[in-house]
Amino acid sequence: MQLSTITQKGQVTIPIQIRKFLQVTADSQVVFIKVANKVELHKAVDIVQLKGSIDTTKKYSDKEADKSVADYLSKDHADKIKTS
Amino acid sequence: MQIICQKIMQTKSKLLDANIILRLLTEDSSKQAEAVASLIRDARPNELELPDVVLAEIVWVLQSYYSLKKPAIITSLRALIETKGIKLNRELLGLIISIYQDNNISYIDAYLAARSKLENKLLYTFDQRLEQITGSKGKTP
Numbered sequence: 001m002q003l004s005t006i007t008q009k010g011q012v013t014i015p016i017q018i019r020k021f022l023q024v025t026a027d028s029q030v031v032f033i034k035v036a037n038k039v040e041l042h043k044a045v046d047i048v049q050l051k052g053s054i055d056t057t058k059k060y061s062d063k064e065a066d067k068s069v070a071d072y073l074s075k076d077h078a079d080k081i082k083t084s
Numbered sequence: 085m086q087i088i089c090q091k092i093m094q095t096k097s098k099l100l101d102a103n104i105i106l107r108l109l110t111e112d113s114s115k116q117a118e119a120v121a122s123l124i125r126d127a128r129p130n131e132l133e134l135p136d137v138v139l140a141e142i143v144w145v146l147q148s149y150y151s152l153k154k155p156a157i158i159t160s161l162r163a164l165i166e167t168k169g170i171k172l173n174r175e176l177l178g179l180i181i182s183i184y185q186d187n188n189i190s191y192i193d194a195y196l197a198a199r200s201k202l203e204n205k206l207l208y209t210f211d212q213r214l215e216q217i218t219g220s221k222g223k224t225p
Contacts, residue, residue, distance in 0.1 A: 031166050033178070044166035048121045050159070052111030056150055059112050062103060065145045072148035076190060080211060 014041075097133040097171050102141040105134070109160060110150070127169030134164065134172045136195070143191040158185055176202060187217055 002015040014024070022043045024030060029044035104120055111117040124132065134142075139161075146152040146160065161181050165174050176198055183201075184194035193214045200207040200221045207218045208225050215222030 029166065029168055044168075045163050046124075046167040047105065047108065047160070047163040047170070048124050048167070050163050051108050051117055051121050053160075054109045054111075054146070054150055054152065054156075056110055056112070058110075058150065060103065060107055060110055065103075065106070065149045068149035069141065069144040072144060083212075 097131055100132050100134050100138065100170075102138050102145060105142050105160075105164070106145055109146075124167060124169050129168045130171035132170050134170055136173065136176075139164070139172065139177065140191060140195065147191075154184070157191075183217065187213075189213060189217060193217070 002018060004012045004015065006012050014022075014030075019025070022030070022041070024043050029046070031042050031044050033040045033042070104123075107113065107116045108120040108124075143157055143161070146157050158181055161177065164170055164172065165177050165181075179198040179202055180191070180194045183189070183197050184191055187194070187197075189197070193211065196207055196209070197214060197217050199205065200218050204221070206221050206223055207214070208223050209215055209218075210224060215224065
């Protein structure tokens with residue numbers, strides 16, 4: 001457990017052990033998230049870090065992608081008509 | 085005047101198409117993926133705007149064209165929220181993600197439920213599951 005004091009400007013020092021734990025250094029981005037009545041802090045994972053994360057052999061094509069989306073939406077609509 | 089116009093052009097956000105994000109994630113062309121990576125890396129905070137409807141398209145393509153499951157889609161959505169160069173409604177998308185994650189509903193249903201909750205608005209629908217998730221705000225016309 002670590003305690004920090006907030007300055008007049010609202011700044012707070014993240015203790016060195018926590019910075020090491022989160023693997024953050026100067027200029028790293030961190031995220032604050034409300035979880036119930038507390039706030040969680042974590043290192044930001046940005047979209048560039050997910051480059052190539054989708055394991056696929058499919059080549060992207062706007063036309064093919066549009067067709068899949070259209071099929072998905074019509075199926076979703078058909079399913080909803082059945083249930084509502 | 086010209087200088088002022090240039091200044092405005094520089095500070096205005098730029099729009100992103102769904103395929104920009106998709107080709108980064110799939111890296112089916114390493115050249116294009118790298119071009120997107122440097123575009124996003126070099127962007128000023130909130131310089132690149134992802135409209136709500138484009139976010140929906142990204143989710144639909146990931147789901148239907150690449151057969152991605154919810155947890156993988158959510159990982160990408162969270163990363164978009166946490167990318168400083170990208171401008172999107174962070175509060176809304178954060179709420180959409182938590183509703184989408186906790187319920188067996190589609191992305192668009194989660195979007196509507198999140199809007200209803202965040203903006204305290206009634207939501208008319210014939211979808212009983214969505215009505216339930218929206219709580220007292222869900223209504224059948």
